[in-house]
Amino acid sequence: MTNKELADLIFPNITKTIFDYEKMYPERNLKEGAKVVRFAPSPTGFMHIGNMMSAVINYCLAKASGGVFFLRNEDTDQARSVDGAVDFIYHILNYYQISPDEYEKQGKIVGNYGPYIQSERIEIYHTFIKYLIEIGRAYPCFLTPEELEEIREEQAKRKKRIGIYGRYAKYRYTSNEELAKKIQNGEKYVIRFRSEGDFNRKFVFEDLTQGKIEFPENDIDVPIMKSENLLPTYHFAHVVDDHLMRTTHVVRGNEWMSSIPLHYELFKAFGYKMPKYIHTSLILKKDEENGTIRKISKRKDPEALMFYYEEKGYPVPAVIDAVLTIANSNYEEWRTNNPETPFYEFPFSPKKMSTSGALFDLDKLDNISKNYISKMSAGDLYQEYLNWALKYNKDIASLLEKYKEETILFLNIEREIKKPRKDYENYSSIFPKSWYMYDEEWPEEPNYELMKITDKEEIINIMEEYLNNYYNSSASQDEWFNQIKTLAEKMGYASDMKEYKENPLNYKGNVADFTTVMRVVLTTKNMTPNLYDIMKILGKDRMLKRLEIFKEKYLN
């Protein structure tokens, strides 16, 4: 029985050849140096920060070179697929504006190299597997899970390499007749690649990030088609898809590095040129419990999943900047020199990628984000803040809508100047620092963060005196502060800090203690933006009301 006959027996309905597909998906007509890249997640989990990094790098590579960025859905593991994972990928790509040029969504294919969903490419894979069987580079294998387990145990016990190779690859030596008979008997099988490699021979592979690496050749007869759903394994699909889709650069996690010998041989078996590879470092995390460094975990680290950043309300460009800062060591410098340039114009260099894993630093993200938010106009910030609240906190959203003008005034304090305040790292952190501006948010019994002056009678005295006899809503900031200093002096508080420092015992306190009292009565907090502006927004009546609240708490 010939290989051809065996191949026909296994794939009777496959009539096309690999050469037909070669013609269907010709070389892309792109300008010199244009990169064809892909984001190829598998919907077995929700998109995480590592996926994000890969997507962003791909996008940069494609945009900067005038190439193509396509999305391929690697859904060959249908048992583990998670509901909503695909939708979430589209949501995130859209949210961060890293949309693919080619993709397939709800039955609609955009691009000439689809389908872009692997489960819809089964005929293509079968054609390529059939070809491999015909040329003697693949065969059906009937090893049962129990037999495989036995082999593994034996290999472990004898300290041999694990895997189906050499004499362990039982069915590579079985005659086609016998194989055919088993198939006709309905026995379950997978299709294995017939390796011709020699583990003792080495070859050199060049990764764009890591440089030249020497590997032993692959000699393992790896499964290329599964028995249950007849779908290809990742390795096989990678070779077929990235060849047919004419991918020039594969960006993938470092965990794939060790599959290179296999991929190398698979491409060689078809006579195809391998794409270039950029193996990205893993994103790590310091474990809070035992202090060890480990791979970031979707289960233990909320920030691993892309939900996190959206829920917290980190601005889109801040997250992208943070990701690129980890991905490429010279990104930060570039960003400093090109503050307004879109991220995808960054000339990403695989060589500048770290080869060891990096800890994802939320402090760094916060810093990038604070800077970013500080540069937004009050109006823009209000809009983003509202958009976030509409989705994640309806109560805040309705407050923001009701008090739009006032909120913008508040957000504008010490903003839209050369050195703006940097106190919000994300939209969810605004409300805890501004709730006191909304009358209805005041609790029955406020928790006043009093500092040096704690005598309630004295505090009430200061407030009444100030509000009734000094406050003037049309005063400039200087006039305002002079009035406060005058009153402070009159009540026994030093208005001049230097003088106070020299003779502290001559005074009850200083003007800073004095203003802190006002700040706390009006906002409950001892840390707020500029008090002058806050008073202006509140106005005299509301300030008097807040004094009443204070009195109520302490005088009854």
Place this chain on the structure above:
RNA sequence: GGCCAGUUGGUGAAGUGGCUUAACACACUGCCCUUUCACGGCAGCAUUCACGAGUUCGAAUCUCGUACUGGUCACCA
């Protein structure tokens, strides 16, 4: 256990044989400025690049060995 890679401060890192008594950014600490906070300014934070040996006039940078860390060894991607 096999194969592959990595190891520069709390974090991300620059650095590819002399310009390094190791950039920059974040974090942290102190001081100054100051109505609080923030901003800003100044200063501090690795006498040393996992360890050992070698090459060299000279090594974080090259070689070898050791240790440790990570990845991988599925009909998962």
